[in-house]
Amino acid sequence: MRMEWLNRMMDALDLMERHMDRPLPVEEIAKAAYSSPFHFQRMFYMVTGMTVAEYMRKRRLTLAAQELSMSSAKVVDVALKYGYDSPESFAKAFRKLHGVSPSEARDKSVPLKAYPRISFHLSLRGDKEMDYRIVEKEAFRVVGMTVVVETQEGEHNKRIPELWRQCNSDGTSAKLGSLSRDGNVLGICLDMKQDRFTYMIGAEPRPDADAGEFAEREIPAATWAVFTSVGPMPGAIQEVWRRIFQEWFPSTGYEHSGKPDLEVYPEGDVGSDDYRCEVWVPVVKK
Incomplete structure (x- = not known):
């Protein structure tokens, strides 16, 4: 494969x-x-x-x-x-x-930049398994803070941590956790285009929660491949994302469905070695 x-x-x-x-x-x-x-x-x-x-x-x-x-x-x-x-x-x-x-x-003396053709190489990694589960979930509502980020030159890798720092420091993350039906705070990639997407720090609110101050979106029904990340943020979850695309997708009969991606963050010390969170990737069988 x-x-x-x-x-x-x-x-x-x-x-x-x-x-x-x-x-x-x-x-x-x-x-x-x-x-x-x-x-x-x-x-x-x-x-x-x-x-x-x-x-x-x-x-x-x-x-x-x-x-x-x-x-x-x-x-x-x-x-x-x-x-x-x-x-x-x-x-x-x-x-x-x-x-x-x-x-x-x-002018032959003027230095120019050269971006050579890239190549892909097969990396065989049998020393570490990738456990996952497949979950079917109906459409559900989310609320939260959003930002539109560009992917060119890795701009989103700066903007998203900035949004998390802002939400953690001003109490937004804590408020979203209190509105959540399960206490989890979500990182959600929405409206994904070739060079930009919308990122939301949000939650799936309780039916009685007052979330009027936040943006609201609906996550469509999907089949999800769910992976567990163990370790301090953000390094642990970034490694899970890398392995999903570089190892798991090429080894399975699945591909990304194009629906939103989710990161599920339970309460806990995100800097600890045993902190557990999840990556939810929407998939379809090829």
């Missing part, structure tokens, strides 16, 4: 490399990996740390810089070739990545 996954991801990378000079819908890339677009994008990001769009942009600007430094091609032609509508938009993106303008890149 893992070798099959590896081959499919390599096929998708081959397709991207062959078509750096034309628009390539993510649906077409995902098809090469025999995957849904949503699942492919989540897998790609969790394995590489970059979105598909971010990887394609960096690769195209790398190839554009090489072309400008090694040929007499016009800047406008190179810009159009690699998907930019105007020389101005191309120059802005080029300078942001390389630190110089496209015309300055013709």
Whole structure:
């Protein structure tokens, strides 16, 4: 199963490399990996740390810089070739990545950045099992504080901890726990797009709870793969997320369904070695 996954991801990378000079819908890339677009994008990001769009942009600007430094091609032609509508938009993106303008890149003494093609390698890990359970849960209501975060350049890894610190310090987390039907506080990834999503620190409220000050959303009915994290936050749960996408998905007949992800945090010392929480991933059988 893992070798099959590896081959499919390599096929998708081959397709991207062959078509750096034309628009390539993510649906077409995902098809090469025999995957849904949503699942492919989540897998790609969790394995590489970059979105598909971010990887394609960096690769195209790398190839554009090489072309400008090694040929007499016009800047406008190179810009159009690699998907930019105007020389101005191309120059802005080029300078942001390389630190110089496209015309300055013709100077052989000017250093340029290069983002090489990535590759996937199979890592066999048989020393540590991944226990999980499958749970069917009907739709339910959640309330909480939300923030829209970008995934490019890992921006969400800064914004989400900031939201947790704010909610922990101003009493929001404690209030959500008191409203919760089971005492748990939830971390929820909603409205997931290629380069952004909405993150909520929330709770599933009791029917009689007064949650008027919070945003309200409905989590749709889903089949969930549930994993337990043991250890101090955030390192322990981050390791669980890594293993889900790098080990569990490639080894099973499941893929991400595209519905919200949940992190379930019970009361306790989140910094202790024995703190237990859960990751709920919505899944479908391939």
